[in-house]
Amino acid sequence: MVEHQLRRRGIKDERVLAAMLEVPREQFLPQGQRRFAYDDSALSIGEGQTISQPYMVAKMLELLDCHRDHCVLEIGAGSGYQAALLGELAAEVYAIEIVESLSERANEVLARLGYDNVLVVLGDGSLGYPPAAPYDRIIVAAAAPCIPEPLAEQLVESGRLVAPVGDRGVQTCIAATKEQGELSIQKNISCVFVPLVGEHGW
Ligand code: SAH
Numbered sequence: 708m709v710e711h712q713l714r715r716r717g718i719k720d721e722r723v724l725a726a727m728l729e730v731p732r733e734q735f736l737p738q739g740q741r742r743f744a745y746d747d748s749a750l751s752i753g754e755g756q757t758i759s760q761p762y763m764v765a766k767m768l769e770l771l772d773c774h775r776d777h778c779v780l781e782i783g784a785g786s787g788y789q790a791a792l793l794g795e796l797a798a799e800v801y802a803i804e805i806v807e808s809l810s811e812r813a814n815e816v817l818a819r820l821g822y823d824n825v826l827v828v829l830g831d832g833s834l835g836y837p838p839a840a841p842y843d844r845i846i847v848a849a850a851a852p853c854i855p856e857p858l859a860e861q862l863v864e865s866g867r868l869v870a871p872v873g874d875r876g877v878q879t880c881i882a883a884t885k886e887q888g889e890l891s892i893q894k895n896i897s898c899v900f901v902p903l904v905g906e907h908g909w
Contacts, residue, residue, distance in 0.1 A: 730820075754808060
């Protein structure tokens with residue numbers, strides 16, 4: 708997966724590549740999906756939700772540019788896979804998930820694998836997570852109609868936010884940096900994510 712799907716397609720960040728070698732992706736999938744864990748595709752994680760294709764996960768993590776001392780917020784914890792990768796890259800991770808069964812399962816797997824710097828919280832992540840704010844990095848793993856205002860507020864100055872933004876069918880992956888209180892936005896590749904629901908979602 709790392710050599711063929713990631714390195715060959717231009718993922719260069721060695722920290723991201725090392726994290727993707729480290730985290731056992733199959734552990735985050737329902738039994739029936741495990742044999743496809745390292746395929747070049749998105750997979751179902753139940754409840755109508757999906758875990759992104761490994762390349763998309765790596766691309767977004769590369770754009771996020773996460774450092775060892777960072778406190779990170781993820782919106783849409785889903786299976787907990789990307790949260791585990793963030794746990795490898797950062798100091799502290801808060802991952803918000805709106806579907807209870809998914810948040811419970813993600814917390815169980817993360818605890819079993821020893822990710823004690825990652826916490827999955829049940830709730831509406833479009834509101835951010837004020838108790839641990841501000842965040843050095845924020846990553847959204849569901850398609851948002853626009854960047855939710857609470858997320859911009861909960862980002863530190865010079866902090867970075869990565870999110871798929873667009874309509875329900877197709878989005879653009881954006882990387883935004885907070886400069887003097889305002890987000891400066893750079894557009895990246897197009898992508899397709901499940902919709903962000905909740906107060907600032909669809
Ligand atoms: N990052 C995940 C995959 C995300 S799929 C992984 O590694 O497995 C997108 C997830 O976002 C879904 O689980 C969905 O339930 C969740 N979601 C959608 N809207 C949300 C919201 N407002 N707050 C928190 N989670 C949300």
